[in-house]
Amino acid sequence: MLVNRLLSLALALLVLLALVPAASAQNDQLTIGLSTEPVSLDSAKGLYIAEQWLLMNLYDTLTRTDQTNALYQGLAESWTTNDERTEFTFVMRPDAVFHDGSPVNAEAVQAFFDRVAAAADPAATATSILAGYLGSTVNDDGSLTVSFDAPKPTFLSDVSRAWMGIPSPTAVEIQGDAFGQNPVGSGPFRFVEWVPQDHITLERNPDYAWGPEFATNPGAPLLAQVTFRFLPEAATRLTALQAGEVQAVEDPPGLATRPLLDAGAFTLATFPAPGMPSHMMINTAKAPTDDVRVRQAMIYAVNQEELVQVAFAGLASATHSVLSPSTFGFSQAAADLYRFDPERAAALLDEAGWVDSDGDGIRDRDGVNLSIAYPAIPAYEEAFMELLAAYLTQAGFEVNLTTMDDAGIFAFASEGNHNIVNMGWTSRDPSVLSYVYNSANIDGGSAFTRFVDANLDAALNDAVVAVDDAERAALYETAQMIIMENALAIPLYNYDRVMALDPRVQGWTYDAEGYPLLYEVSLAD
Amino acid sequence: MLAYLRRRVALSFLVLVGVTLITFMIVRLVPGDPVVAVLGRQAVSAENAAALREQLGLNDSLPEQYTSFVGNLLRGDLGRSIRTERPVWDMISEQLPSTIALTVSAMAIALVAGFAIGTLAALRRDSWVDRLLMFSIMAGVSMPSFWLGMLLIMLLSVGLNWVPAAAPASDPRSLILPALTLGIAETAVLARIIRASLLEVLSQPYLTVAHAKGLRGRYILFRHAMPNALIPIISIVGLQFGLLLSGSVVVESLFARPGLGRLTVTAVNNRDFPVIQGIVLVVAVIYLTVNTLTDIASALVNPRVRLS
Numbered sequence: 001m002l003v004n005r006l007l008s009l010a011l012a013l014l015v016l017l018a019l020v021p022a023a024s025a026q027n028d029q030l031t032i033g034l035s036t037e038p039v040s041l042d043s044a045k046g047l048y049i050a051e052q053w054l055l056m057n058l059y060d061t062l063t064r065t066d067q068t069n070a071l072y073q074g075l076a077e078s079w080t081t082n083d084e085r086t087e088f089t090f091v092m093r094p095d096a097v098f099h100d101g102s103p104v105n106a107e108a109v110q111a112f113f114d115r116v117a118a119a120a121d122p123a124a125t126a127t128s129i130l131a132g133y134l135g136s137t138v139n140d141d142g143s144l145t146v147s148f149d150a151p152k153p154t155f156l157s158d159v160s161r162a163w164m165g166i167p168s169p170t171a172v173e174i175q176g177d178a179f180g181q182n183p184v185g186s187g188p189f190r191f192v193e194w195v196p197q198d199h200i201t202l203e204r205n206p207d208y209a210w211g212p213e214f215a216t217n218p219g220a221p222l223l224a225q226v227t228f229r230f231l232p233e234a235a236t237r238l239t240a241l242q243a244g245e246v247q248a249v250e251d252p253p254g255l256a257t258r259p260l261l262d263a264g265a266f267t268l269a270t271f272p273a274p275g276m277p278s279h280m281m282i283n284t285a286k287a288p289t290d291d292v293r294v295r296q297a298m299i300y301a302v303n304q305e306e307l308v309q310v311a312f313a314g315l316a317s318a319t320h321s322v323l324s325p326s327t328f329g330f331s332q333a334a335a336d337l338y339r340f341d342p343e344r345a346a347a348l349l350d351e352a353g354w355v356d357s358d359g360d361g362i363r364d365r366d367g368v369n370l371s372i373a374y375p376a377i378p379a380y381e382e383a384f385m386e387l388l389a390a391y392l393t394q395a396g397f398e399v400n401l402t403t404m405d406d407a408g409i410f411a412f413a414s415e416g417n418h419n420i421v422n423m424g425w426t427s428r429d430p431s432v433l434s435y436v437y438n439s440a441n442i443d444g445g446s447a448f449t450r451f452v453d454a455n456l457d458a459a460l461n462d463a464v465v466a467v468d469d470a471e472r473a474a475l476y477e478t479a480q481m482i483i484m485e486n487a488l489a490i491p492l493y494n495y496d497r498v499m500a501l502d503p504r505v506q507g508w509t510y511d512a513e514g515y516p517l518l519y520e521v522s523l524a525d
Numbered sequence: 526m527l528a529y530l531r532r533r534v535a536l537s538f539l540v541l542v543g544v545t546l547i548t549f550m551i552v553r554l555v556p557g558d559p560v561v562a563v564l565g566r567q568a569v570s571a572e573n574a575a576a577l578r579e580q581l582g583l584n585d586s587l588p589e590q591y592t593s594f595v596g597n598l599l600r601g602d603l604g605r606s607i608r609t610e611r612p613v614w615d616m617i618s619e620q621l622p623s624t625i626a627l628t629v630s631a632m633a634i635a636l637v638a639g640f641a642i643g644t645l646a647a648l649r650r651d652s653w654v655d656r657l658l659m660f661s662i663m664a665g666v667s668m669p670s671f672w673l674g675m676l677l678i679m680l681l682s683v684g685l686n687w688v689p690a691a692a693p694a695s696d697p698r699s700l701i702l703p704a705l706t707l708g709i710a711e712t713a714v715l716a717r718i719i720r721a722s723l724l725e726v727l728s729q730p731y732l733t734v735a736h737a738k739g740l741r742g743r744y745i746l747f748r749h750a751m752p753n754a755l756i757p758i759i760s761i762v763g764l765q766f767g768l769l770l771s772g773s774v775v776v777e778s779l780f781a782r783p784g785l786g787r788l789t790v791t792a793v794n795n796r797d798f799p800v801i802q803g804i805v806l807v808v809a810v811i812y813l814t815v816n817t818l819t820d821i822a823s824a825l826v827n828p829r830v831r832l833s
Contacts, residue, residue, distance in 0.1 A: 033691075037791075039609050122576045177610070196619055197783035197791075198694045231691055231781040232790075235675065239690040240781075243682045379794075407796050410561040444574055 027523040028224040030505070033237040033249035037197065037230040040180030042172075043165040044116045045124050049426075052162045053228065056511070057202055057518055059165020059185030062090055062109065063156055064212040065512045069328065069428060071156055072213050075104055075166060075186070085151040085467050091143045096210045098168035099190045106144035110136045111169035113146065125163035129155075151465045153472065154429055161428070162515070186210070188221045188519040200228045211519055221519040222507070238500070241266060247502040247523065248516075254313035254383070257500055264503070268315070271497040271514040274327040275427035277319040278380075280388070280420040280490040281436065285450035288370055289419045293352040295487035298420070299338045300345035301395035302388065308493050311384040316493040322433065322483050324494045329430045329463075329476030334484040335491075345395045356396055363396035371398040372419035375412050378403050381422050384492065413448045421448050426495050428512050430476045434460040437483055449488045456482045533820075537813045541806065545598070548805040549591050552798050559583065559607055559796035594802065603806070604799035606792075613803035616788065621807070623694060624784035627703055627776070628769040632762070634708030635715050642712065643719025648746075650724060658716070665713030670772055674706040674779045691781040703780045707772050711765060718761055723754040756827045763819030767812045 038051040046055050063079070064072040076090035096104035116126045117133045134147040148155070158164065171184035183191050188211065189202035208220045229246055231237040234253040240246045242265070261268055282295045289295055304318035319325075321335035349355075354363040354370045363370040372392070376385040389399040404412060413421045423446070425432045434441075438460045441447035456479055463475035483489060497514035507520040560577045578584055582593075597604055603613035646658045681702065682690035692699035726732070727750055735745045773786035785804055792800035 120576070122574075180609075181611075195694060195783065196616070197787050198781075227693075229691070229693065229781065232778055232787075233781070236678070236691050236779060236781050239678050239683050243686065243690045245689055245691060405794055407558050407561045408555075411558060 027525055030223050031227045031246040033229050033231040033240055033246040035250050041183040042180035044126050046163050047123050047125055055165050056162035057189040058183050058187045060187050061160050061164050063160040065160040066214045067512055069512050085153050086148045089143055089145045096186050098186045099184050100168050100171050102168055102170045104186050106138040108169050109144050109166055112166050129158045153467045202226045217520050222522040247505050249500050252500040254315045258313040266500045267503055269499045269501055269508045271510040272326045273426045273495040273497055273514040276425040277324045277494045278424040278492045281423045281448040283419050291352050293348045297345040297348040299490050300341045302391045302490055303340040315498050316496050319491045319494045321491055322489050323430055327430050329473040331477040331480040334480035337484045362398045369398045374399050374401045374420050375409050375418050376403050431464055451488050533817050544809045548802050552801050603803040606800050607797045608795050613799050617803055617807055620785050620788050624773050630704035631707035631769055635711035638712040639715030642716040646720045647723040662713045662716050665709055670706050670775050677702050694783050703776045703782050707776050722757050726750045726754045759819050759823045763816045766815045
């Protein structure tokens with residue numbers, strides 16, 4: 001009968017499938033599962049996390065920094081700067097060549113800087129690093145002098161970031177608009193192909209001999225090929241790792257990963273990312289969070305140590321300030337101001353006049369509930385948003401949790417409709433504080449606390465141009481203290497770089513921003 | 526026939542105009558600024574936002590934006606993505622083959638399995654076989670494809686290691702799990718309709734006559750009953766094609782498979798207007814074409830249907 005025939009056909013198909021060997025990785029080819037896909041591989045246009053993964057392997061930078069942010073030679077073998085830190089001269093190393101064979105020289109760097117400045121692309125990190133660029137000149141001895149209209153105290157470290165990777169000017173000219181899809185640099189890996197929504201493949205640059213001094217492998221990468229797969233679903237990333245289709249995955253789902261880690265199926269490689277950790281910015285211009293006691297009560301009501309265990313199965317670490325501990329200028333004093341204390345929270349709310357007069361579990365005052373608006377983005381906040389709302393509910397708040405996407409939240413928060421909104425920003429420099437805590441960015445920007453304080457603005461403004469490191473650090477410590485004393489933020493957890501690795505992966509080390517140095521990585525048999 | 530086709534094309538054109546207008550308005554009425562989506566909430570400063578808005582032509586009035594969109598469309602230009610700055614048609618055309626491969630395989634699975642199950646259930650009407658099959662079908666219809674996909678991954682990839690969970694597109698085995706996931710739900714839909722349609726035909730007097738003439742059961746089924754039971758199926762398959770296209774949104778994301786569905790998700794999240802408009806337009810064209818073809822096919826197999 002027809003049905004029987006079909007059944008046997010299906011069975012035969014399944015048997016055939018079983019005979020096909022499952023994917024087995026060779027030991028010089030690594031596949032990494034990323035959660036997002038890059039938009040462009042042109043360093044002049046880069047902005048997103050996925051791009052940093054690629055850019056740092058395709059390109060080299062003028063200087064290098066290790067995990068402690070100490071400076072090393074890169075494509076430049078030495079440099080000098082004037083006292084004002086407005087002029088920088090780089091002496092290029094003579095031996096570096098691009099993947100297309102053209103030399104890496106001062107002209108190539110100049111072409112890149114000029115292109116970034118001329119494009120003034122607002123959606124590119126390179127544009128903000130080169131802000132105030134006046135121009136650069138190639139000197140007779142082959143060195144390059146770069147000038148700015150204002151002091152750039154962090155420029156030497158900034159040029160070591162992946163966004164400042166130097167592309168081949170010849171290739172930029174040939175490719176034109178398509179350069180972002182066909183990148184050519186001088187980095188440890190060369191570009192092979194990009195199949196959109198599927199993968200990007202890089203191969204070893206066999207001529208690579210200009211790796212950083214701090215690397216244990218100064219020569220060509222140990223891996224012959226690296227493939228980046230784009231696996232947006234966390235569960236899919238984990239199963240791909242389990243099935244051996246990838247050897248490293250970004251942000252594995254905490255709860256599902258924990259038992260597998262405990263069973264030794266994979267290892268975990270974490271790195272505490274510098275910058276602003278994940279925290280809730282509190283709107284100081286909207287009731288009831290316009291009262292500092294209410295804001296303080298919110299901070300005391302949240303148990304960060306418990307939150308990272310419940311929401312992330314301990315794969316993330318708790319934080320208590322608006323800078324993560326690995327960031328330059330981190331203030332321990334500011335981070336010590338608050339710890340979970342529900343009684344303190346209750347006392348502060350009582351003092352502010354918010355009591356539960358009708359016994360419904362929600363505090364009220366003059367017939368008005370202690371109600372707050374919490375717009376959340378599930379893409380970033382799904383793991384903890386309900387739990388955070390529960391902490392606040394326990395303290396007597398009525399939490400109106402609504403979910404939106406990124407653009408929707410920005411519109412909502414820009415109009416000041418929120419009471420709390422999530423924020424966080426990975427950056428090796430604390431200057432990112434200014435984008436969200438400087439009152440100049442209230443209108444049209446991301447200063448969602450709407451908090452205006454001359455001392456805070458002054459500290460943030462002065463720190464950006466302070467040449468002396470001790471002075472810069474002190475200014476940022478002042479800023480953190482003002483932010484936490486005024487209870488502008490509920491700190492939550494650090495943006496730790498969390499990677500689950502196949503146990504065969506060896507030599508996985510991170511750079512200063514929590515991205516692995518892939519030329520150090522190898523696969524055991 | 527020609528007159529029918531001419532009218533059909535004219536009507537399709539009107540539908541497409543409506544589609545462009547509605548998508549154009551919907552993507553702009555949804556709260557949220559594409560500028561923010563491009564820059565990220567963090568990197569937005571008033572200065573950056575204004576510069577990008579100007580660059581993207583978002584300062585023009587809505588009628589101006591629509592006129593320029595339609596003008597470009599008539600020249601065959603779908604515009605460029607706000608996020609990647611690549612031509613929208615390039616982005617769509619490189620993803621289209623993958624989605625078509627997925628929907629066609631899913632439809633093939635559904636047709637084969639749906640016919641087998643539907644026929645068996647109809648022939649064994651009201652027996653335990655029929656009840657068991659119809660119960661499984663109910664389960665199949667009710668199961669969200671996201672969950673079904675996860676189950677299949679757990680069973681066939683992680684458990685038995687037969688097929689890859691998320692193989693790169695270049696590996697032909699990457700089609701197996703997504704097509705099964707999408708196909709199983711569709712099987713359930715088709716099997717029910719085939720069963721019902723076949724039952725109706727089987728009760729017709731001309732089949733009693735066929736039996737009375739002493740024809741063999743199989744001959745009656747395939748020669749007399751099936752062709753007539755097929756007629757409503759053809760139009761259903763056309764309609765279900767649209768459902769499969771929308772199902773690809775979930776399935777492609779789950780299996781990390783390239784395709785239009787996943788491109789749509791990314792474009793919507795990024796408020797990438799030109800890409801969203803382009804995808805809706807292309808999908809509308811596919812849908813209209815498939816439905817026109819199924820209408821013609823119904824007319825060919827059923828002389829009672831007149832294309833006029």
